[in-house]
Amino acid sequence: MAFEQQPESLRQKVQQWSDEAIAQSDPTAWFERLYIAADGNTDQVPWARLDVHPHIQDWLSQHGGRGEGRAALVIGCGLGDDAEALAALGFAVTAFDIAPTAIAWCQKRFPESPVTYLVADLFKPQAAWLKRFDLVVECRDIQALPLTVRSEAIAAVASVVAPAGTLLVVTRLRATEAEPDGPPWPLSEQELAQFGAAGLQERQRQVFDLGGDPMIHQAWVEYAATG
Ligand SMILES: C[S@@+](CC[C@H](N)C(=O)[O-])C[C@H]1O[C@@H](n2cnc3c(N)ncnc32)[C@H](O)[C@@H]1O
Incomplete structure (x- = not known):
């Protein structure tokens, strides 16, 4: 369900928590607050689908193939x-989130999982992760961060893609460079171009209409590392 279609009470909470976090110059602070408040109820996590995101599934069906132990x-x-x-496709998966409650939730949902779940901050990438992953998946995270930290987020995402690796970004798109209201804050073409400046080349993109007025556009964009 698109954010705009969530119950008004949840949207208001997200807006307030995000506004407060930004006012305190800590734009990621509200995520842990939201997961704690949800208290195990996935209806209170606006992005929870309890299934692989359909655009990731779409890309995997077309391009993902078998993981064969490659690092994701x-x-x-x-x-x-x-x-x-x-992981079900055979990738050796590391997955991280800044919110400890989200990671504890993953571990509770998938106790037998082969995935290595970690609490970590995208803005403080581990040195061992630099240029290490054959496949990097970034789904709706950059758009959840305000424009003040966007370039830093894009550079951090790009930094962990291996020299012959692939980056898959799932994001909303905006048509102009003007600052949108958020969250979420859809990405612009100039922002997406920053992946190119960081050594990645756009290989393919597929755009989906999510409905709404004005129409919400969401895409998966596949990038290849250029070395
Ligand atoms: C909009 S949610 C999307 C979650 C998931 N990718 C999905 O599509 O269902 C954004 C997620 O990014 C996490 N996050 C935000 N800032 C982060 C950071 N600096 N480092 C790691 N995770 C972060 C949040 O805690 C939240 O779980």
Whole structure:
């Protein structure tokens, strides 16, 4: 369900918590607050689908193939469904989130999982992760962060893709460079171009209409590392 279609009470809470976090110059602070408040109820996590994201599934069906032990990293993994889908295909998956309650939730949902779930901050990437992952999946995380930290987020995501690796980004798109209201704050073409500046080349993109007025556009964009 798109954020705009969530119950008004939940949208108001998210807006308030996000506004407060930004006012305190800590734009990621509200995620842990939201997971704690949800208290195990997935209806209170606006992005929870309890299944692999359909755009990731779409890309995997077309391009993913078998993982064959290749290293995959799922950024901002939320409740873990995308990480589990990659593990089921045979990728060796590391999945991290800044919110400890989200990671504990993943571990509770998938106690036998082969996925390595970790609490970590995208803005402090581990040195051992740099240029290490054959497949990096970033689904709706950058768009959940305000424009003030966008370039830093894009650079951090790009930094963990292996020299011959692939990055898959699932994000909303916006048509102009003007600052949108958020969260979420859809990505612009200039922002997506920053992946190119960070050594990644766009290989393919598929855009989906999510409905709404004005129409919400969401895409998966596949990038290849250029070395
Ligand atoms: C909008 S949710 C999307 C979750 C998941 N990727 C999905 O599509 O269901 C954004 C997620 O990114 C996490 N996150 C936000 N900032 C982060 C950071 N700096 N490092 C790691 N995770 C972060 C949040 O805790 C949250 O789980």
